[in-house]
Amino acid sequence: MLAYFDENAGPSTGVQLTRIYMVLLGLGALLVAEQVLAGWIAFGERVNVLRSDINFIEWVVIVAFLLLALAALRAAWSLWRRDQAGWPWSQWVSFFATIIGAIFLMKALLPGAIAGISNLTAPELDILFLVIGLLLFASGLLCYRFVTFGIKVFDEKVDKAQGALSTAVSDMTPGQFISLQLAQSPSAGAIIGFVFIFLVFSFVTDLFLQPTSVGSVLTNVSTKGIVAIGVTILMISGEFDLSVGSMLGAVSVFYMFFLTEGIPQIGLGAMPMLLAMPAALIVAMLLGFINGIILVRTGIPSFIVTLGTLLIYRTIPLVAIPGGRILRYRDYYDEFPQVWISPWVLTLLALAGLAAVAYVAWRLLPGLWRGLQFRLGEISNAVNEGHFKTTQALLAGLVLLVTALVLLVLALWLVMIVAFHAGSGGELIQVGFFDLVNGRWGFSFEQVTGGLFSILIPPGANFRNSIIWWLLLVILFQVVLTQSRYGNSVFAVGGNPGAARAQGVNVNRIKVLNFMLVALLVGVTSILEVTRNPGVDPLKGDGWELEVIAMTVIGGALLSGGYGSVIGTLLGALIVGMLATGLVIIGMNARLFRGVVGAITILAVVLNTLVRRQST
């Protein structure tokens, strides 16, 4: 092949086959897109038996195949013209053809395989998907092997012969490119696992992408996900907290008592609800401080310290709840607490939000616009040098468009809230306090959000505010961990405490602060859990520590410290959440459930380790 591009040989059989393959692939992809559009190939659940409506998944498939067709024809065109760009184009096209083939194979084979171990009735084997998948997979793989064969040799040759041209044509193969990208991320296993599990459940059951299921995954994993953020940061600094579950039970009990009867033994009465929240957080941080101070004062491993406090903190709810029953808010008051908010406050908040959106737009959009202009300029400048300049320009345009649209929608929503409240005449709005903290979207706090969510969220789908808090906290702590001095110290303390100390980092202080951070996040979670189901039982949080540590470890954090990321933990939490919901939806035999979760945890971590080993 390289001889062909050196323009000193005619097309070999391989090159000719590649050319023909690219043309066939392009036409085939066009055909598939057309068939889906016409409704002959079905994906997902259809409302209409006549197959005249096209659902979201099918639009994705249509667009994907149109793009594949364009790319394949582009590759064939370049190959024909003996254009250098033909090479990387055919690499990427065959790469994606292989992946799409594999996905089709999964779609054809998985439901039957899963039905063996679940309640699902085994569907008929979809011959169409099987054939298309097998063809795409086999031919794509074959072509990919051919066009990437000996790429290293080619690089060296070009380096010597053509000098300047080398940077352009010595692009990595798609496989090398992607494994490099993955190896640079601490959460490679989580990314692969997330994509894989997401695809598996989407293929096996149509219910998985329904709003009810998505809401269930997000809502139920959000609170554990918040605790997992803290545990990740603590684990990066080389320590370990087993006591989070017990702490959750203890703080929930304290919060409940603060809201209802106070603690008469120390002369503390019931608090106003706005005071009860910070009070509970302070109690939580105190518990975390105890963990930390025992650790640094005694030098006992944190595993043992927090194993001890796991048992100690659990006694608080066990002793405190009278008669060990389920302590309910309703046992004290008939009505849940209400707050009255002036619409002017909400208007001001919305205006502040608008200002923030404007600021983000001012900071982001000009840069993206310049980037797009740069890419567009490159197309006209570089005639023969680049292969993906057009694609990169398109991508830059797409990023700009999506960013602008998201900001625009946010701004419009905020304007809507302002308009909604400005017309209300200043009457105070009554909202359930629990709803404000962790209410359901579309039902609980419509007066505050200007009625947006009820349009978007179907009844029965359980999306709660805890999802928003979770994502905000993930962003916050990702930034803290990667951009701030504190984050640097955390990595240093976990990676090499001696060196960190030598550089003037107070190792003990960082560790105690991290324990308090975990506790603070546990406190936030306690408040969210109590406001979702206003009651506490003495076992609240029992067993959380293991699930949360599983999320953290799947997300790529190392038990030995110094390595990990908050985004990885987000993915780890989503994996655990998708498993919990997905396995129930496919009706996994109740007795196999735990085993599956365990096996997938080990697999994800093994994957992490493998990718990491490859990168070093």
Next chain:
Amino acid sequence: MRKLFALVPVLLMLLGMTVFAIGAAGAQDDQPVFRIVSHGGAGNPFWIVVIKGMEDACALLNADCAWLAHPVDSVDDMAGYWDDALAANPDGIGTTVPNPEVIRDAVGRASEAGIPVIVLNTADPNSGTADALDTLFYIGASEFTGGVSNANRVLDAAEADGVAIVRGVCPIQEVGHSGLEARCAGVRSVFEEAGIPLDELTINNDTTASAGTLADYFTANADTNAAFFLGPNPSTSFNLYLQEAGRMPGEIYATTHDTSSEIYQMIKDGYLLQAIDQQPYLQGFETIMWLYLNSRYELAPGNDIFTGPGVIDGGNVDAIIELTAAGYR
């Protein structure tokens, strides 16, 4: 206080019997020693009532009693607690039998030492066979009968409404627990006879997480219209699920075992048809009383003593709420 007074005659009678018995035995000055070993303790609302029954009985008998169990839930720990119980050289031991193999050796040692053993709350699954533990008899509810009662109630109620039960679900919060499995087995026996499928679902004692699991289950099985819960925490998660999914009373024919203030509320609101109460107070109280009678006078009833199924439904829930407040239910 009124409900306390209602119990006064009973207590007086028992006290009288006890005093009489002590007097007749020639005023033994040695304090009787009893131990109860269980797979759960003060962390679980259910056991609190059993423990109160034990403590009340022991106060009457002026006996030295202790509840030996993991505060939350552990079957495996029972072997160790049995060793502790035997070490006290007691006059009698009560035990639950969630897994006979864990305590087989210890029960053998008790019978060698001539210590009477009564099974409470969770019966020996091998009872009546050659593998049965060497114990006197069983005081507790028949879990299986409770499940049967719940299943029949659901079928009757649906028939009265002219609704056909399409599919049922039995969410288990501790998979493998023989008592809970027996409750489901009771339901299954009725459903199999009626030819209705019954799903198993693994949930846990975490109310919010289990509410999510229930939501997922009902997403996948929208036709399920009968549900059989096995305890207070699962019922609370069911209630949370109902609120979050916006479902109305009567859409799902549901029952539960055991009691809690939330369960009473759900019965009043029409979300639960009935709750099976195994009257846990009796299990603690009677175990001590029978251990006493057996260790002193070799007395034993002719058969197992069933403390349930007692049914709580819309008809008696108000009276039960008062007694619950006093800790007897």
